[in-house]
Amino acid sequence: LTGSHILSMKVLLLFSTVLYLVAADLFFSLFCTERWQVVLITLLSAFAARLRARDPDVITGWNVIDFDLRILSARCKALGVPFDVGRAAGEVVVRARPGGRHAAEIPGRAVLDGLRLVRASGRRLDDFTLDGVAHAVLGEGKTVALRGEAKLAELERLRREEPERF
Numbered sequence: 001l002t003g004s005h006i007l008s009m010k011v012l013l014l015f016s017t018v019l020y021l022v023a024a025d026l027f028f029s030l031f032c033t034e035r036w037q038v039v040l041i042t043l044l045s046a047f048a049a050r051l052r053a054r055d056p057d058v059i060t061g062w063n064v065i066d067f068d069l070r071i072l073s074a075r076c077k078a079l080g081v082p083f084d085v086g087r088a089a090g091e092v093v094v095r096a097r098p099g100g101r102h103a104a105e106i107p108g109r110a111v112l113d114g115l116r117l118v119r120a121s122g123r124r125l126d127d128f129t130l131d132g133v134a135h136a137v138l139g140e141g142k143t144v145a146l147r148g149e150a151k152l153a154e155l156e157r158l159r160r161e162e163p164e165r166f
Contacts, residue, residue, distance in 0.1 A: 044083075065111060066102050069104045086106045089107065092105070131145065143165055
């Protein structure tokens with residue numbers, strides 16, 4: 001399977017959505033107003049609706065279970081928003097497991113965590129960050145290796161000026 005040639009399988013990456021939600025959650029925790037709560041509820045509801053509409057077979061990402069799905073599930077629960085993004089009835093269930101890891105169940109969908117797949121492969125790596133694994137496996141890393149504000153600025157520039165690289 002390569003690039004856009006994945007047959008009969010839709011894959012959805014959650015990173016950008018969670019990034020927006022984490023930012024919104026940070027603002028909510030700082031200002032703690034009813035207005036921010038409405039914003040978060042709206043974002044979470046829109047995300048769930050979009051995920052159901054796109055109807056992926058697989059939800060994947062780097063550390064998607066222990067970070068993305070755990071945060072989304074906790075925030076939905078705290079705000080009383082149903083996290084019902086599966087094909088079948090029922091909400092996403094994220095359970096803590098021994099060792100600080102979590103398990104995620106989404107009715108009717110598979111969840112593949114890239115970090116866990118690499119760790120389970122038996123391949124020995126010095127660096128299990130996404131960039132480190134990309135360098136080891138592909139010989140190249142992320143398009144943008146900057147951090148903080150510089151990274152955000154470069155990502156925005158790429159989105160505007162070089163969308164094919166974004």
